[in-house]
């Protein structure tokens with residue numbers, strides 16, 4: 029099937045590549061596409077059509093049409109005519125029940141019935157109503173193109189890259205290359221993008237194959253380069269997308285063996301394939317004649333060339349067997365052939381320009397739509413701007429609808445001329461509405477091959493001209509794009525703490541919290557929690573947000589941001605703070621340590637760090653106070669040593685006075701820990717005597733190791749996030765975002781003591797006053813289950829009689845208390861110590877008792893010890 | 894949204910580098926009535942036209958500035974870091990919002 033090697037061909041005939049198609053090995057050359065190699069191996073049927081399951085073969089050979097879509101290495105809907113071969117690729121046909129050659133669903137083509145006319149699903153499937161589930165099941169099984177493996181794992185990595193270009197040229201044809209070169213010679217940075225293969229160009233970065241998906245505001249052009257989505261920002265965009273060859277509409281125009289001229293040219297010139305034995309050409313422009321010449325040269329017999337510009341042809345009918353072309357009848361004259369080249373003229377590929385804001389006008393002289401009013405910053409060059417387009421299309425002289433078979437206007441969606449006429453008869457008199465009703469232009473080719481033919485047909489049926497009918501709106505993406513690519517990794521790097529590798533060595537099970545990787549546990553959450561109560565544990569809390577707030581106004585700044593008081597705070601003391609919005613909602617919480625008169629050290633939640641920094645910076649910009657805010661989150665590591673024996677561990681690491689008098693609860697101290705300058709905060713999120721140590725990140729592992737060594741004799745254990753959650757729940761400490769949502773305020777979240785409403789002003793004060801005035805409605809309370817079953821977080825709180833009145837926000841089994849405990853939002857009337865409510869558990873109801881004070885160490889004696 | 898924003902410090906950058914805190918509003922001076930409070934918190938002018946907004950260069954210099962943007966075209970007419978003296982009242986976004994992720 030291959031022709032002798034010829035100059036300019038894409039093949040490297042010295043290098044063979046083998047892949048499998050439907051289980052059989054196919055040999056190809058480097059430079060082949062999967063499609064060209066299959067064609068060379070004798071394959072003619074490449075797919076089954078969307079609706080009628082008609083056999084389809086190569087049509088455009090340029091990645092425009094849907095005819096060659098197959099599943100390659102598990103990725104469905106790959107256009108194999110444009111997909112380069114690669115060793116061991118696994119290629120399978122799709123949209124087939126059986127094989128491409130024998131597809132059971134081809135009955136829809138033969139029978140028609142209720143499944144085929146346009147809009148059938150709006151009309152047919154609605155009665156009888158009881159049958160809808162059956163209809164739906166069937167429709168779902170046959171609808172759509174390609175199948176995804178529901179149990180498949182990620183096959184490919186996709187990435188997003190942000191790029192800039194002084195000049196971005198889209199299209200690597202003659203005009204595009206010239207424009208690229210000119211700009212490069214003028215010293216500009218130029219990037220050239222093309223969907224196919226492009227030879228290198230001096231001074232120009234070439235991205236090929238790559239598909240420009242659209243032009244957005246700000247000169248944004250996303251380019252699909254297979255595994256990478258480039259988001260190009262271009263100062264200037266040159267659109268040189270050229271033209272798209274248009275098919276002709278006649279019965280049998282979708283048979284296997286009917287092709288567009290450029291597809292034929294590619295098979296011969298790029299891949300050295302003799303496309304057929306005997307060909308007929310029907311054309312309205314030079315492209316058909318050129319194809320005929322190429323075919324002759326390749327040794328193909330030309331049975332006839334019909335140039336519609338010169339000859340008057342009334343009727344064209346293509347006939348085949350099994351969906352494969354056997355002959356063409358032109359005005360009753362039958363010519364047997366295995367290739368029919370149809371050329372309906374070339375339409376400028378204006379979609380990108382139109383998206384960018386250009387107008388599109390019909391040029392009756394040339395019979396095509398031409399883009400005009402090109403917006404600033406964009407240039408259209410070459411044939412997309414109409415350059416070199418001769419008057420190609422005479423008034424359609426032949427009758428496309430002769431009643432001798434289906435005439436396809438849109439091969440993607442299997443829309444025929446009859447469907448369009450039916451839509452017109454039903455009153456869809458606007459092309460935009462008809463598009464939505466018939467789905468013409470809405471398939472994989474995105475109108476490349478069906479937009480102009482549908483407008484022509486519409487114009488003729490409505491007895492209007494094309495200019496009046498107008499075009500439908502061009503929308504991105506211009507080419508289909510895989511969802512994987514759109515979901516590719518953005519530039520939001522994962523974060524690891526300085527102690528990350530030690531956690532892994534200690535067998536930690538890691539989990540995501542925001543962008544952070546943190547130990548969920550070291551394999552024994554309950555045991556880890558218990559060792560904190562029994563002896564001592566250590567947790568890495570480096571992920572906490574950390575800020576230094578410094579300046580003459582810093583105390584006043586914090587007074588205005590937080591509901592608490594700070595002005596009266598002594599240096600080296602610590603306060604718990606909750607940040608509110610002006611609507612009175614809880615945004616974040618953390619601790620604030622006053623280091624000296626003008627300096628505060630503020631911690632935030634791990635995931636809230638960024639938002640709190642923004643919040644601080646913003647109010648500082650608004651108020652213009654004399655305050656500097658420095659984010660030191662990444663620069664400092666932090667660990668919390670907690671448990672009754674924490675003091676003994678700490679004593680081995682530092683010389684300072686750690687007695688309860690020397691460093692009391694909520695005291696801060698600067699000290700050397702294991703030789704590292706640190707800030708010690710005596711706080712206790714987990715309810716036991718605890719020391720939170722903040723120190724420079726580079727010493728993370730060193731300090732961690734020293735603590736574990738020092739604690740060995742006391743049986744110290746590292747603990748993860750999950751044990752910490754058990755411990756904090758025992759203390760009824762809230763987790764912002766877990767126990768609170770965007771409606772929660774501190775009064776109803778049971779922290780009324782934190783809001784000093786007698787202060788002049790603070791963010792959220794007025795709204796909290798309003799809450800107080802209207803009275804508390806739902807309150808956050810603790811609860812314990814009577815029978816020990818742990819309800820799901822999110823479970824409903826139910827009143828007798830099964831009316832939902834609240835919800836569970838946190839729940840755990842406490843190994844220390846031997847109880848199922850949790851927190852829940854309940855109406856104020858129930859929010860009293862000892863009252864009870866029902867909770868949904870395992871489909872039934874279980875009783876829970878309200879607890880308002882911490883389950884563990886309610887008076888904080890252990891914390892203060 | 895895919896337009897460019899001219900950070901007063903860093904120059905034109907992709908809008909995704911910024912977070913937007915919405916239109917500049919005026920925070921009531923002292924104890925507001927319920928009506929004043931709700932209108933400050935919940936009501937926005939939402940103009941079809943040029944609007945003054947707060948923007949934060951999150952993935953850049955971490956500075957808040959104000960921009961005048963035409964909400965119909967996303968054309969940004971000017972950006973500036975506002976000096977405290979000229980800060981008309983105080984704005985109040987409910988929370989620091991993240992711009993919608995772009996389609997691509």
Ligand SMILES: [Zn+2]
Pocket residue numbers: 900901902903904950953954955956
């Ligand atoms: Zn900046």
